[in-house]
Amino acid sequence: MDKNNFEAFTNLPALKKNAIQVCGQEFIDSLTKKGIYAKDSDFWEKVNNKLNIPDDAYESKQAREQAEKEQLLLEKKVKEQSEKQRLLAxxxxxxxxxxxxxxxxxxxxxxxxxxxxxxxxxxxxxxxxxxxxxxxxxxxxxxxxxxxxxxxxxxxxxSLRIFMEHYAVMKDLYLMIIYLSSGDQHNSYLNNNRENYKENFTGVSCWNGFDFAIINALVAEGLLELSTTKKSMVMNKKGMKAAREVLQKINIDGVDRLLEQREYHEEYINYKSQLDIMEEQEEEE
Missing domain, CATH: 3.30.160 (Double Stranded RNA Binding Domain)
Known part of the structure; x- marks a missing residue:
């Protein structure tokens, strides 16, 4: 590193003859008499001290060169953009x-x-x-x-038209399937005892093994939230409400019973925790 600092500061290769040039023959001879030679790291450390070369000279030079390079690229880009505008005009x-x-x-x-x-x-x-x-x-x-x-x-x-026709049908099906195959999820950072279930309830979650195009569209509508790895997802209260509304309209044996088993979700969905209120206030701002 000392050699790099020497070269960055002096713009000279780290050679003994160049050290003599900038430090003088007498100083270099004094190092040689002490058994300190140009091949040693101590040699360049003492040369740098003699010249008051900063320990970060090499890093500083690299930073300057990078900044200069970026500035040149920016100037070139601005010049080209101006020329394009002239040509198009x-x-x-x-x-x-x-x-x-x-x-x-x-x-x-x-x-x-x-x-x-x-x-x-x-x-x-x-x-x-x-x-x-x-x-x-x-x-x-x-x-x-x-x-x-x-x-x-x-x-x-x-392609978009075909997908939207597909999505118009699949949306309700996905909402029903995801809702019924998911389990309750609670905020682990809040108190998790029984009387606080409404307060820390965040939605229902399940593993994601569905068509990503449909899932992404549901996410875009604010009905689902994907994990960072996209391997699991959470149907939030908005999605749960939509799913229950769809299920209440269809005529399939056993649906009423499944909805009754999760009747408490109606209370959970309509309940606004302090976190919900804070998020609504942030959206309004």
Missing amino acids: NKKEIRSKNRKDWKITVFELPESETFGKNFIAECTKEPDLIKTTWFCKNQEEAYSRACNLADEFEVQQE
Whole structure:
């Protein structure tokens, strides 16, 4: 480490001749007479002390170099962003064509020292959907990429439509299954005796072996909460309420009995603990 500090401070390799250059022949000879040579760590420790080199010279240099590198990258990014804005502000339409429900428009950009000669294309769809390509080397490439953007968007929308149809059916089924296959969960940091069950009740939990797409959608609606590993989950009071409402509407033998066994959940769901009140206040703020 002392060698690294010497090199960082002096910008010279850690060699005896360089130590002589900055410390003087007399000082180095005094170390040699004591049997301290350049191959020894003591040698560079004493040289550093002679030159008042800080113990963190190497780390400080690395930090400075990293900061300078990041600053250069930031300046380059800002310059490129400014140049992109200039080019886009001065684009010239050279081609437009209707394709299915989309309008594909190709633009020519001004010459740029940074990016050279480029073209872009926009694909637009009523009422206000716009997709824009990245810089392309010619107008054919720009048009082709715009077509791909439009096609990819349509595929994504169709996949989303199919999923939402699936989710509309599976949501209620998942809520029922998860609710009925879960066990009560209580906050372990609060007193866990019988009279405090409402106070420390947080929901019902079970292992997660379900379709992640459906589970993620339920989480997004605030009906479930996943563990950090996503291996287990908790149906909170909001989810439990929704699940019980679904179960009360269906006509399946035995459902009424199962709901009666968990009738106390109605009281738990409607009860607001101090933690619930604090969370509501935080959301309002």
